[in-house]
Amino acid sequence: MDCKNCNKEINSKFCPNCGQPTSLKRIDGHYIAHEIEHVLHFERGILYTIRELITKPGQNIRNYLSENRSRLVKPVIFIIVTSLIYTLISHFFHIEEEYVNFKGLEKSASGSILEWIHGNYGYASILTGIFIAICLKVFFKKYKYNFYELVIMLCFVQGISMLIFAIFALLEGIFHIKLLSFAGTLGVLYMTWAIGNFFEERKFWNYGKALISFLLGTITLYIIIFAIGITIDILTKH
Numbered sequence: 219m220d221c222k223n224c225n226k227e228i229n230s231k232f233c234p235n236c237g238q239p240t241s242l243k244r245i246d247g248h249y250i251a252h253e254i255e256h257v258l259h260f261e262r263g264i265l266y267t268i269r270e271l272i273t274k275p276g277q278n279i280r281n282y283l284s285e286n287r288s289r290l291v292k293p294v295i296f297i298i299v300t301s302l303i304y305t306l307i308s309h310f311f312h313i314e315e316e317y318v319n320f321k322g323l324e325k326s327a328s329g330s331i332l333e334w335i336h337g338n339y340g341y342a343s344i345l346t347g348i349f350i351a352i353c354l355k356v357f358f359k360k361y362k363y364n365f366y367e368l369v370i371m372l373c374f375v376q377g378i379s380m381l382i383f384a385i386f387a388l389l390e391g392i393f394h395i396k397l398l399s400f401a402g403t404l405g406v407l408y409m410t411w412a413i414g415n416f417f418e419e420r421k422f423w424n425y426g427k428a429l430i431s432f433l434l435g436t437i438t439l440y441i442i443i444f445a446i447g448i449t450i451d452i453l454t455k456h
Contacts, residue, residue: 266290268381271290275416276412278290283363293377296373300340303380303381328443331447343376343380347369347372349435350435350436351365351372353432354428354431357427358424375409379409382401382405383401386404406432413425414428
């Protein structure tokens with residue numbers, strides 16, 4: 219019999235070439251429970267990843283890049299899942315209605331782009347990470363990390379930042395205390411510490427460069443957003 223995945227001949231329960239099982243078990247309740255357990259498993263799942271990124275972000279991300287990529291959740295999946303958690307909590311409690319305001323931009327292209335960003339935090343975080351990574355590449359060029367490695371590092375770091383927002387959004391929704399501004403400050407502090415820790419934790423100036431890179435990258439993104447929006451508005455009016 220031939221493997222349904224790679225078409226190699228097989229005579230066992232698993233393909234010797236790609237590892238695909240000869241026959242797949244039917245999806246049932248046990249399968250769903252196993253998948254959820256796999257995602258949340260403390261040894262390799264999202265809970266383990268969160269713990270490691272909170273306690274030793276630099277060491278664990280460096281290990282992921284150069285030694286072992288099976289211990290942590292995949293970075294893109296991690297940031298999308300954590301962003302989704304925040305989005306669900308925020309929408310359930312209507313948290314951002316008092317913080318996010320696009321008055322004066324409702325009918326502009328810039329406003330439409332900003333609304334998309336606030337509705338798609340996972341993808342928006344990755345996009346922001348691209349600009350932050352460019353700044354990090356400039357400020358930390360002696361460390362020889364390439365652009366893509368920096369983006370992966372930022373996916374992990376921004377994922378924890380989104381969880382910080384999610385926790386404070388949940389607390390604000392339950393206790394009706396304004397906490398999201400504090401969450402923003404704490405998120406920036408965590409990102410500054412984690413990025414500096416990633417490069418070389420004992421060099422104090424690395425934390426300063428991490429903060430500058432974060433601010434410059436974020437500001438650059440929004441400048442480009444407004445530039446694109448204004449250009450679109452000008453072109454559509456003629």
